[in-house]
Amino acid sequence: MGIRERLSGNEAAAIAMKQINPDVVxxxxxxxxxxxxQYFSTFVANGTVDTxxxxxxxxxxxxxxCIGAEAAGARAMTATSANGLSLMWEMIYIASSLRLPIxxxxxxxxxxGPLNIHCDHSDAMxxxxxxxxMLFSENNQEAYDNTLMAHRIAEHKDVLLPLMVCQDGFITSxxxxxxxxxxxxxxxDFVGTYKPEHYxxxxxxxxxxxxxxLQSYLFEHKAQQAExxxxxxxxxxxxxxxxxxxxxxxxxxxxxxxxxxxxxAIVCMNSTAGTTKYVVDNLRKQGIKAGLLKVRxxxxxxxxxxxxxxxxxxxxxxxxKADSLNSAGGALFEDVTSGMYVNNVHVPxxxxxxxxxxxxxxxxxxxxxxxxxxxxxxxxxxxxxxxxLGLRKGGNK
Amino acid sequence: MExxxxxxxxxxxxxxxxxxSLLLADAAFNTGKYIQGFPEYGxxxxxxxxxxxxxxxxxxxxxxxxxxxxxxxVVVDDTLLESVDVTSGLKETGAIVINTTxxxxxxxxxxxxxxxNIYTIDARKISEATLGRYFPNTPMLAAIVKVSGIxxxxxxxxxxxxxxxxxxxxxxxxxxxxxxALEMALQEIKKI
Numbered sequence: 141m142g143i144r145e146r147l148s149g150n151e152a153a154a155i156a157m158k159q160i161n162p163d164v165v166x167x168x169x170x171x172x173x174x175x176x177x178q179y180f181s182t183f184v185a186n187g188t189v190d191t192x193x194x195x196x197x198x199x200x201x202x203x204x205x206c207i208g209a210e211a212a213g214a215r216a217m218t219a220t221s222a223n224g225l226s227l228m229w230e231m232i233y234i235a236s237s238l239r240l241p242i243x244x245x246x247x248x249x250x251x252x253g254p255l256n257i258h259c260d261h262s263d264a265m266x267x268x269x270x271x272x273x274m275l276f277s278e279n280n281q282e283a284y285d286n287t288l289m290a291h292r293i294a295e296h297k298d299v300l301l302p303l304m305v306c307q308d309g310f311i312t313s314x315x316x317x318x319x320x321x322x323x324x325x326x327x328x329d330f331v332g333t334y335k336p337e338h339y340x341x342x343x344x345x346x347x348x349x350x351x352x353x354l355q356s357y358l359f360e361h362k363a364q365q366a367e368x369x370x371x372x373x374x375x376x377x378x379x380x381x382x383x384x385x386x387x388x389x390x391x392x393x394x395x396x397x398x399x400x401x402x403x404x405a406i407v408c409m410n411s412t413a414g415t416t417k418y419v420v421d422n423l424r425k426q427g428i429k430a431g432l433l434k435v436r437x438x439x440x441x442x443x444x445x446x447x448x449x450x451x452x453x454x455x456x457x458x459x460x461k462a463d464s465l466n467s468a469g470g471a472l473f474e475d476v477t478s479g480m481y482v483n484n485v486h487v488p489x490x491x492x493x494x495x496x497x498x499x500x501x502x503x504x505x506x507x508x509x510x511x512x513x514x515x516x517x518x519x520x521x522x523x524x525x526x527x528x529l530g531l532r533k534g535g536n537k
Numbered sequence: 538m539e540x541x542x543x544x545x546x547x548x549x550x551x552x553x554x555x556x557x558s559l560l561l562a563d564a565a566f567n568t569g570k571y572i573q574g575f576p577e578y579g580x581x582x583x584x585x586x587x588x589x590x591x592x593x594x595x596x597x598x599x600x601x602x603x604x605x606x607x608x609x610x611v612v613v614d615d616t617l618l619e620s621v622d623v624t625s626g627l628k629e630t631g632a633i634v635i636n637t638t639x640x641x642x643x644x645x646x647x648x649x650x651x652x653x654n655i656y657t658i659d660a661r662k663i664s665e666a667t668l669g670r671y672f673p674n675t676p677m678l679a680a681i682v683k684v685s686g687i688x689x690x691x692x693x694x695x696x697x698x699x700x701x702x703x704x705x706x707x708x709x710x711x712x713x714x715x716x717x718a719l720e721m722a723l724q725e726i727k728k729i
Binding site: 310500 | 559562563571572573574575576578597598599601602603605
């Protein structure tokens with residue numbers, strides 16, 4: 141029936157890794173994800189896992205070691221945040237193009253500069269086109285559950301792509317909350333053993349990994365990567381269904397919260413979705429038909445499914461916890477509106493950049509967005525689709 | 538979340554306000570509640586003002602923001618009273634619990650006319666009597682449990698016995714002192 145516990149998001153991620161017991165973990169500490177390799181290294185020291193823990197000297201080496209391990213035929217994991225992910229940048233692309241199903245725990249934090257250790261999604265958005273599957277998690281439970289599902293998705297023969305599980309730095313990574321854990325044996329059975337089809341240490345099949353790939357083939361290889369990303373959608377749904385059988389916890393590509401009959405809706409990711417649920421409940425008590433669409437699977441992006449789910453609302457606000465600084469809206473806004481356009485869904489939509497550098501997002505902030513949407517429904521007018529939420533007055537001057 | 542209780546802790550780095558908030562979360566968890574315990578991280582250093590938070594409810598808690606309108610405020614260090622707006626947003630139906638020996642008149646004047654209940658406790662005296670050193674967080678934990686009624690005195694003592702055994706596995710000699718600190722705090726807290 142599961143184990144009732146209370147853990148921080150980082151503890152939850154580390155315990156998921158313990159239960160998965162991967163062959164290799166290579167990591168370098170960086171706030172706010174430091175605790176994940178820290179806790180994991182104690183599991184290694186205590187002999188609770190038989191993982192080879194590689195204490196590397198940088199994140200570039202962490203990802204390189206994971207790539208080497210996966211290419212050799214091992215299951216590899218790592219964790220990082222912000223500038224750690226930036227330093228991995230070169231190897232992030234190599235991991236996905238070599239089709240190595242590495243799993244990374246990304247504890248979201250603002251990328252410098254100036255230096256800021258708090259949460260926003262600028263780290264994740266920087267690698268959104270790098271060919272990694274990206275799952276976002278509202279709380280410790282989802283960070284744990286997504287990690288348990290990660291290898292089954294990434295290692296599937298139709299996918300073979302690396303995967304990152306995102307959660308909000310400090311907000312969930314350092315908050316103790318209730319969680320239901322799955323028993324060790326059940327996790328072991330669910331995750332299964334890694335049996336790669338091709339790997340470097342297979343003496344019966346000598347192969348080269350990552351050689352020169354010029355005009356005649358790179359294009360096709362990229363198209364295959366893109367195809368694998370498309371396939372991931374169904375695999376994620378299938379694995380989530382199996383996970384539901386195991387735990388009773390249901391996961392899709394996104395979560396619809398009171399969206400069925402909603403007239404106004406917010407689209408967002410990670411912990412802000414929890415705050416939005418709280419506000420939706422309060423507004424519903426006042427008779428306001430508010431709803432939420434929480435994106436879980438950001439890559440592959442379920443544009444068609446999201447467009448369909450939003451087709452009956454009258455106004456939408458898409459919240460981005462990272463500013464693309466492009467005068468055309470945040471990444472989630474672009475993806476959602478593009479999905480809507482292509483699928484002939486024409487609902488007024490506005491973008492809010494919020495929570496940058498850990499600026500706290502209060503329930504009042506979320507409520508003000510819903511009030512703005514009511515105004516849009518009433519007047520049918522959108523003066524400016526590119527907005528800020530929680531920015532000090534005149535703060536952009 | 539009808540019965541949601543929100544608590545804000547004010548302390549200084551090194552006094553254990555964060556630990557106390559996590560212990561409170563633990564204790565409430567063990568009585569079957571849904572809990573949140575989280576500090577507000579800043580440039581942490583010994584002596585700098587810090588804030589920590591708790592949410593406690595009998596149903597799942599989804600909100601993920603700091604707490605702006607707490608039911609209760611705990612002040613671990615009374616030197617903060619003049620520099621931090623500790624009653625900011627504090628509900629008048631709630632209460633503030635302060636570790637202090639200062640007079641009621643002084644407290645009323647620095648709390649800017651806060652109309653809710655004001656409780657005081659001399660956590661220094663209790664800590665020094667029971668532990669021989671100044672660790673205000675254990676008495677403050679007992680004080681907020683008493684004031685908020687999150688659980689009975691007995692449940693708290695029973696539960697903390699288990700927690701301390703686990704927490705102080707490597708220095709069992711401090712368990713008894715911490716238990717005594719809890720008991721004494723439950724007795725000594727007073728309303729002004």
